[in-house]
């Protein structure tokens with residue numbers, strides 16, 4: 360008797376893709392273009408996704424690294440990752456009209472940093488060295504903040520008073536690795552205080568949780584996202600740590616290698632918080648053409664979070680009658 364062919368399938372993670380902070384940042388640039396006309400300058404990548412940046416460029420956004428590249432008096436949007444206070448000062452000095460698209464959940468971490476610095480705490484910031492969000496948060500209180508980039512750096516911490524130390528974190532870290540760093544910190548500093556609420560944001564936590572749930576059933580997990588996207592990179596790590604045989608990060612379906620699919624029955628698919636869903640659809644089409652036509656969406660958590668656009672933009676939208 361002939362054996363039945365094994366059915367190839369896709370386990371599609373949900374929540375995936377755009378979070379409320381990314382959606383707000385992208386819409387901010389789109390609305391700024393409508394209200395002020397092009398060019399609208401954007402300091403740094405508005406969100407860490409190649410496709411999003413290229414699409415906004417085609418609509419008239421000009422991406423720069425620093426305020427000094429923006430002509431005096433122009434409109435500049437600050438990215439979702441947040442900026443240090445000195446960046447606002449520089450914008451004022453150059454008479455720029457600044458629209459701040461910093462995600463409100465990053466702003467919350469900035470506020471915590473300011474508050475604890477005011478109370479003269481030493482602050483241990485867990486995050487990735489050089490990441491824009493970490494640079495922005497550190498800039499709120501540089502003399503109080505020390506960066507710890509993973510559990511192995513805990514030994515380098517030096518504090519003035521062990522009873523007055525708090526840890527904060529970047530919003531897009533691996534939940535598990537961060538808790539490992541915190542455990543190591545607590546062994547060294549038993550009186551270490553925790554942030555008043557989770558700094559790793561809801562979107563990062565939810566996307567990691569779904570990948571944890573599906574990884575063991577998948578031989579391969581494809582994460583759609585860019586190489587400079589912290590939360591997307593973490594999804595690849597989480598997939599590998601939780602049972603997937605292999606996992607890759609791709610910007611586009613065209614980057615998927617045929618060899619990755621050899622002997623694979625179940626492919627997990629997800630995307631980072633800065634990825635529009637049409638890129639995931641293209642991956643599903645690619646897989647469909649190769650026999651993975653059955654798609655099972657797995658949605659253990661329903662996200663309802665939304666954020667208002669920046670106030671300064673909303674006022675100008677109302678004045679210009681832009682909806």
Ligand code: SF4
Nearest residue numbers: 378380381462530560
């Ligand atoms: S990943 Fe989290 S912190 Fe970052 S923009 Fe999205 S909601 Fe905000």
